[in-house]
Amino acid sequence: MTYNQIARLIMLAVTCIGCISYVTYAGWAKANNQPHIIYILVNDLGWRDVGFHGGRVPTPHIDALSNSGARLESFYTLPYSSSTRAALLTGRYPHRFGLQTKSILSWSTFGLPMDERLLPQALNIAGYRTAMLGSWLLGHAERSQLPTQRGFDYFYGNLSPVGDHLKKINTIGLTDWFEGEKQMTEFGSATDLLGNKSKALIEAHESSKPLFMMISFPSPGMPLQVPDRLTTKHSHIEDKATQIYLAMITQVDEAVGKIIEALDKKQMRKNTIVIFHSDNGGAVKRKYLSGDGDTDKTVSDNGPFRSGSGSLYEGGVRVPAIISWPGQIQPTISTERAHITDMYTTLLKIAGASLSKNDQVKPIDGIDLSPALLENQLLPQRTLILNVNEFGGAVLKNNWKLINVSTLPSQTELYDIGNDPSEELNVARQHPEIVEELSGTLLEASWEMAPSLYLDDLSKPSGYRTPMFWGDNPQRP
Numbered sequence: 001m002t003y004n005q006i007a008r009l010i011m012l013a014v015t016c017i018g019c020i021s022y023v024t025y026a027g028w029a030k031a032n033n034q035p036h037i038i039y040i041l042v043n044d045l046g047w048r049d050v051g052f053h054g055g056r057v058p059t060p061h062i063d064a065l066s067n068s069g070a071r072l073e074s075f076y077t078l079p080y081s082s083s084t085r086a087a088l089l090t091g092r093y094p095h096r097f098g099l100q101t102k103s104i105l106s107w108s109t110f111g112l113p114m115d116e117r118l119l120p121q122a123l124n125i126a127g128y129r130t131a132m133l134g135s136w137l138l139g140h141a142e143r144s145q146l147p148t149q150r151g152f153d154y155f156y157g158n159l160s161p162v163g164d165h166l167k168k169i170n171t172i173g174l175t176d177w178f179e180g181e182k183q184m185t186e187f188g189s190a191t192d193l194l195g196n197k198s199k200a201l202i203e204a205h206e207s208s209k210p211l212f213m214m215i216s217f218p219s220p221g222m223p224l225q226v227p228d229r230l231t232t233k234h235s236h237i238e239d240k241a242t243q244i245y246l247a248m249i250t251q252v253d254e255a256v257g258k259i260i261e262a263l264d265k266k267q268m269r270k271n272t273i274v275i276f277h278s279d280n281g282g283a284v285k286r287k288y289l290s291g292d293g294d295t296d297k298t299v300s301d302n303g304p305f306r307s308g309s310g311s312l313y314e315g316g317v318r319v320p321a322i323i324s325w326p327g328q329i330q331p332t333i334s335t336e337r338a339h340i341t342d343m344y345t346t347l348l349k350i351a352g353a354s355l356s357k358n359d360q361v362k363p364i365d366g367i368d369l370s371p372a373l374l375e376n377q378l379l380p381q382r383t384l385i386l387n388v389n390e391f392g393g394a395v396l397k398n399n400w401k402l403i404n405v406s407t408l409p410s411q412t413e414l415y416d417i418g419n420d421p422s423e424e425l426n427v428a429r430q431h432p433e434i435v436e437e438l439s440g441t442l443l444e445a446s447w448e449m450a451p452s453l454y455l456d457d458l459s460k461p462s463g464y465r466t467p468m469f470w471g472d473n474p475q476r477p
Contacts, residue, residue: 034127034210034351035325036272038259039088039343041214042252043081043135043221044309046282046300049249050320053303057234057246061257062322065276067331069324070373074337076396077280078387079309079316081161082137084279084340085216089118089138089150091344091364093385095445098453100389104137106160106170109460110453111139112150117360119344120151123212126353131201133157134194134216148181152214155180156197158190162218165190165225189227191219191248195255202262210351211268217255220248222283224299227251245299270326273350275343277321284308284315306423312394312403313423317386329373336379337396341366346373388445390452395442400431402438412439 051059052066077084082103083094089112094100097113104111112118120130131154132147139145140159147155156179163171166189170176177184186193198215205211219226230247237243256276263269282300284307302308305315321338323329345366348355355364365385371377386394392405399418405411414428414435428435 033271035328036207036211036263036268037123037128037213037347037351038263038272038274039212039214040256040259040274040276041085041088041134041216042276042278043216043218044280044283044300045220045249045252045278045320046302046308047305047315047318047320048301048303049220049282053320055249056301057249059249059253061253061260062276065256065260065274065324066322068326069274069322069329069331071333072277072321072323072338073333073335075277075319075321075340076317076338076384076386077277077319077340079280079311081135081279083387085136085138086112086116087340088343089120090116091119091341091348091366092116092362093341093365093387093445095385095388095449096362096365098450098456100387100449101391101452101454103161104139104454106163106172106174106176108139108160108454108457109141110457111141111145114144115362117362118151119347120147120212120214122151122348122353122359123210123351124151124153125359126210126348126351128210128212128351129153129205131155131211131213132216133198133201133213134190135162135218136216137161143181146181154201157194157216158218162190162221162223164223165218166227189225189251191217191251191255192227195258198255199258199262202259202266202268205266205268207266207268212351215255215259216279217252219252220245220300224248239299242299273323273325273328273347275321275323278319281305281308281311281314281316281319283310304422312386312392314417314421317394323373325373330376332376334372336369336372337384338369338372338379339366339384342369346370383441385442385445388442388449390455393442393445395438395445397438397441400434400438402428402435402442404439404442414438 047053049055051063078087080103083099086094086099097116124130130152132152134157136147136159158176160170160176163169168177168190175183177186194215194217224241224244226244226247230251231243234243234247263272282302284298302315305318307313307315309316345364346369349368349370372379383397386396391407394403399416401415401417403413412428412435413426414431415423
């Protein structure tokens with residue numbers, strides 16, 4: 001046998017081994033019954049607003065979930081609600097497609113770009129039944145932007161930011177409550193309705209078919225409102241705003257309990273991945289409704305972290321997070337650094353969905369967390385872009401975090417979050433070489449930044465081009 005023939009045989013053997021490994025890994029989920037996925041997002045929940053972080057109110061159902069899986073103590077989202085959801089559903093940094101600035105508002109006309117491949121679309125092709133409940137916040141001005149047009153088989157909830165949890169209107173006073181693509185009127189608090197509907201859908205689901213259900217609770221985000229039955233449980237708290245806010249956390253915890261109860265009842269729990277986290281940090285100012293009018297209060301608790309929702313400081317982007325899968329993910333407290341974009345990659349890998357270049361045309365930023373979650377392996381060292389927009393950005397490498405504010409007066413801040421998680425000491429002058437390196441990383445990301453859809457929308461003539469909210473007898477507001 002010649003040298004070339006031997007070389008070809010070796011190359012063929014290596015290729016076959018690689019193919020077998022790929023097929024084994026890609027087919028793992030199907031061979032072991034693709035797991036159901038329940039993804040629970042909550043709105044503006046503070047770091048220390050959950051029991052397992054020492055919260056002021058018990059959260060027994062959320063705590064039980066944390067005790068059954070991995071608590072991700074270094075999990076990062078984006079500073080804005082729409083940005084976080086976009087990163088989750090695409091596995092890509094939002095600055096790549098224009099959703100880096102603020103959130104999609106009730107009067108906005110833009111949405112998540114149509115050429116982005118979304119998590120429910122990929123899971124649907126892999127055989128999953130997909131459902132979205134709660135706050136969509138990724139576009140509502142055109143039918144093509146709706147969740148039922150972006151891979152979800154079923155939708156129930158609100159499309160735009162909430163203006164009233166009880167009346168279920170958006171921030172410009174229009175009814176915003178849908179089942180599928182049909183506007184509807186329902187009585188009751190949004191969180192209660194979402195908990196009940198989630199429970200009902202799970203109980204009615206044929207458990208032999210894999211289910212992906214995303215539940216995006218608008219609570220405990222503003223406005224601070226809750227049914228009277230819950231405020232009485234916290235009547236010992238004198239401050240009204242704090243009383244309502246903590247009651248809203250109790251309400252979310254009750255809804256989580258209903259979801260887990262339904263999974264247990266259907267005997268689906270052991271084959272279900274449950275993810276829970278906040279979309280960003282707790283808001284440092286909360287508006288609540290009272291008989292005396294609107295009042296601003298700071299009632300969320302971001303623990304040791306600085307600032308909150310909308311900020312690039314730790315209080316805005318580092319959130320309480322849990323991922324639970326009985327028998328697969330051992331109960332642990334993980335300090336491995338994870339990012340919201342990682343959930344896209346991780347869930348598609350576990351579900352056996354395609355990430356080939358033919359299907360995943362655009363490059364993804366998230367990595368697969370399953371080696372760390374399932375096998376207790378260390379994740380690779382990497383640099384995270386926490387966000388970049390026209391007004392600045394932040395980047396995190398190892399324990400060094402650079403924040404750049406480009407609006408005048410511009411400033412550069414550097415923090416060693418390993419030793420200073422509260423970001424009290426700006427050490428930029430002491431470490432110019434690190435500032436130079438991370439500034440270069442941020443500048444490189446800015447060159448990849450797509451124009452902000454939010455700012456582009458502001459430049460257009462005002463007017464509420466939101467036909468989905470006009471009902472059966474449409475009239476422009």
